[in-house]
Amino acid sequence: MNRIIFALDVYDYNEALNLSKELSNDVFAIKVNWPLVMNNGISIVKEISRYSNVICDFKIADIDNTNRLITEKARENNAWGIITHSFTGRRSLKAVVSAAGDMKVFSLVSMSQESFIDNYTDDLIKMSMEENVYGLVAPGNRIDILRHIRSMSGDLKIIAPGIGAQGGSITDAIMAGADYVIIGRSIYSDPEPLKKVKSLNEILGDD
Numbered sequence: 001m002n003r004i005i006f007a008l009d010v011y012d013y014n015e016a017l018n019l020s021k022e023l024s025n026d027v028f029a030i031k032v033n034w035p036l037v038m039n040n041g042i043s044i045v046k047e048i049s050r051y052s053n054v055i056c057d058f059k060i061a062d063i064d065n066t067n068r069l070i071t072e073k074a075r076e077n078n079a080w081g082i083i084t085h086s087f088t089g090r091r092s093l094k095a096v097v098s099a100a101g102d103m104k105v106f107s108l109v110s111m112s113q114e115s116f117i118d119n120y121t122d123d124l125i126k127m128s129m130e131e132n133v134y135g136l137v138a139p140g141n142r143i144d145i146l147r148h149i150r151s152m153s154g155d156l157k158i159i160a161p162g163i164g165a166q167g168g169s170i171t172d173a174i175m176a177g178a179d180y181v182i183i184g185r186s187i188y189s190d191p192e193p194l195k196k197v198k199s200l201n202e203i204l205g206d207d
């Protein structure tokens, strides 16, 4: 089982495709964020989906109708999952879940940096569970918060950024309850990204 979600935060088309092909067998999913989509268009999601599960990290944070329009575009382009904010409230979250169809919806309930969202994390978890999301985004570098979120979130999958470049430890995050860790710079800035992924998988005891 692979527990790494690779954060493909690059601009360049060829670099993105080459990294996707190279790493796809050794990661659980590839997370695509605005920098890549802004430079290449949404169709890059479909292209990468030929190699790996793709999670569209669009951190959707708008009214219900706009959330629906964004979610539909990710779905049309074969995304496996989509990440949405939840602080915008139930109506907005419902719109994402309903437009997502078979796509997995991950709701962000706490960030890897301190933010005002920290004041509402418990409410956001409860609402996300009531709205039947598939998983939550929780900080892998703020271990007490991650542990608390794990304790409140039942069977929901937790995906956790903040490992490596932001100071978090991959083993601490998994021990605190993350199902998957999101890792970007520590992999794509390494001179040998595949070797790096394999060594992280070894630390986790994953092949």
Ligand code: O7M
Residues within 6 Å of the ligand: 007, 009, 033, 057, 083, 108, 110, 111, 112, 113, 137, 139, 161, 162, 163, 164, 165, 166, 182, 183, 184, 185, 186
């Ligand atoms: O490993 P890094 O620090 O290079 O990359 C971390 C990735 O996780 C990067 O794509 C961020 O946008 C994302 N992320 C955070 O770093 N912190 C958060 O609180 C939330 C996310 C995220 O993935 O949200 C879904």
